Amino acid sequence: MQTRFDLIVLGAGPAGATAALVAARAGLRVALIDRAVFPRDKLCGGLITGRCLSHLAALSALPPPDMLTRHDRLVFYRDGAPLGEMTDSPTLHLTTRLSLDHHLLALALEAGAADLTGTRLREIGAGQVTLENGTLLTFSALIGADGVQSIVARHLFGAAFDKAKIGFALETEAPPAPHDPIRIDFGAAHWGYGWRFPKPGSTTIGIGGLHARNPQMRADMMRYLSELGAPKALRIKGHFLPFGDFRRIPGCGAILLAGDAAGLVDPITGEGIGHAILSGRLAAKAVTEALAAGAPESALRRYRHALGPLHRGLHHANLLRPLIFSDQTSPYFARLFHDSTTARQRYMALLAGEIEYPELLLLTLRRLPLRLLRGVRISRRAASPPASGSGS
Numbered sequence: 001m002q003t004r005f006d007l008i009v010l011g012a013g014p015a016g017a018t019a020a021l022v023a024a025r026a027g028l029r030v031a032l033i034d035r036a037v038f039p040r041d042k043l044c045g046g047l048i049t050g051r052c053l054s055h056l057a058a059l060s061a062l063p064p065p066d067m068l069t070r071h072d073r074l075v076f077y078r079d080g081a082p083l084g085e086m087t088d089s090p091t092l093h094l095t096t097r098l099s100l101d102h103h104l105l106a107l108a109l110e111a112g113a114a115d116l117t118g119t120r121l122r123e124i125g126a127g128q129v130t131l132e133n134g135t136l137l138t139f140s141a142l143i144g145a146d147g148v149q150s151i152v153a154r155h156l157f158g159a160a161f162d163k164a165k166i167g168f169a170l171e172t173e174a175p176p177a178p179h180d181p182i183r184i185d186f187g188a189a190h191w192g193y194g195w196r197f198p199k200p201g202s203t204t205i206g207i208g209g210l211h212a213r214n215p216q217m218r219a220d221m222m223r224y225l226s227e228l229g230a231p232k233a234l235r236i237k238g239h240f241l242p243f244g245d246f247r248r249i250p251g252c253g254a255i256l257l258a259g260d261a262a263g264l265v266d267p268i269t270g271e272g273i274g275h276a277i278l279s280g281r282l283a284a285k286a287v288t289e290a291l292a293a294g295a296p297e298s299a300l301r302r303y304r305h306a307l308g309p310l311h312r313g314l315h316h317a318n319l320l321r322p323l324i325f326s327d328q329t330s331p332y333f334a335r336l337f338h339d340s341t342t343a344r345q346r347y348m349a350l351l352a353g354e355i356e357y358p359e360l361l362l363l364t365l366r367r368l369p370l371r372l373l374r375g376v377r378i379s380r381r382a383a384s385p386p387a388s389g390s391g392s
């Protein structure tokens with residue numbers, strides 16, 4: 001077995017499979033490690049935005065059409081009351097992570113990455129990793145794409161994330177209702193929302209929001225399920241969602257973090273797959289260039305530069321988030337969303353990747369009554385958990 005690699009990628013989700021694909025296509029010797037045996041499922045709504053599709057298209061990695069269910073109707077609610085429907089919006093797609101992740105992994109292996117799925121990692125050392133069976137692999141660069149609980153992030157920074165600052169989500173699979181529209185419910189969770197995603201084999205229902213502000217999330221999920229008329233005895237699972245606290249320095253020298261391991265989930269929409277794919281690609285490119293220049297340690301500098309626009313987008317989303325979710329301004333935002341087709345269209349254009357956050361931020365600010373600006377400042381502080389941790 002080969003034990004010396006230019007690049008080791010830990011985690012074969014969208015970020016890791018993409019990184020392995022791009023690096024292997026560039027001619028690097030790549031090992032792709034994941035503890036799971038694929039195909040494997042992952043707790044996720046499987047909403048694929050236009051932004052995500054364009055990242056996949058840029059890699060010639062679009063999934064076959066039967067892996068995607070197309071949706072042209074989307075309905076918005078707040079606290080059980082309809083906020084409006086979008087019928088002429090950019091198309092959204094739904095998929096399952098069982099199929100999408102397997103598809104990306106297959107492309108990475110086809111490109112030449114060594115398949116180390118079904119393998120656990122025991123330890124990360126200087127320029128080497130040890131697998132659970134004791135095998136030692138050496139690397140010139142390492143990409144940690146091992147999700148929200150990243151052991152690569154822990155190795156570099158002591159902790160994968162700050163529990164007080166990120167999100168948590170609950171999800172379940174209900175019986176299929178393929179003709180239902182996609183439904184988004186603001187207010188189903190604090191500083192977050194609920195979703196109902198109808199797929200051919202099941203309907204994915206979930207709620208997610210800031211972990212520290214949702215101590216009652218399970219009860220809120222039960223209420224949401226009952227509001228949607230879902231059966232009572234569904235199996236509910238939970239998972240951390242790394243949004244609102246992305247890593248400004250995503251790595252160290254020749255060790256980079258991508259996807260959830262770098263905290264790259266959108267704090268408003270909860271979208272993470274597209275950003276995982278983009279960051280996996282950029283991390284692999286930075287490593288390829290750093291190795292070609294004979295300077296592996298320069299990988300982080302190159303990666304940070306390439307990630308700049310995505311980091312700026314997430315920063316702007318963090319600024320807009322209080323307007324949408326805080327107690328002071330969320331009723332106003334709900335009214336804006338209800339009354340203004342433009343506001344709903346802009347939100348959808350954002351998901352489609354047609355506009356970026358500054359445009360949405362400007363639109364919202366332009367319509368925000370001045371008296372509410374004071375509330376926005378207060379609520380920016382409120383994005384941090386309250387001292388009592390009791391939620392808002």
Ligand SMILES: Cc1cc2nc3c(=O)[nH]c(=O)nc-3n(C[C@H](O)[C@H](O)[C@H](O)COP(=O)(O)OP(=O)(O)OC[C@H]3O[C@@H](n4cnc5c(N)ncnc54)[C@H](O)[C@@H]3O)c2cc1C
Pocket residue numbers: 010011012013014015016033034035036042043044045046047048119120121145146147148149150151169170171206208239240241258259260261265270271272273274276
């Ligand atoms: C409930 C929920 C719903 C969501 N819905 C959506 C949605 O609809 N649309 C969207 O765009 N995003 C959604 N997200 C976010 C999205 O799931 C993530 O952003 C995305 O999976 C990130 O991809 P990744 O490759 O970084 O990490 P992951 O997909 O988490 O992949 C990490 C991989 O690393 C492997 N791994 C971890 N540790 C180790 C280890 N020690 N050794 C070996 N392997 C390891 C894991 O097995 C896994 O395969 C949702 C998240 C949650 C929790």
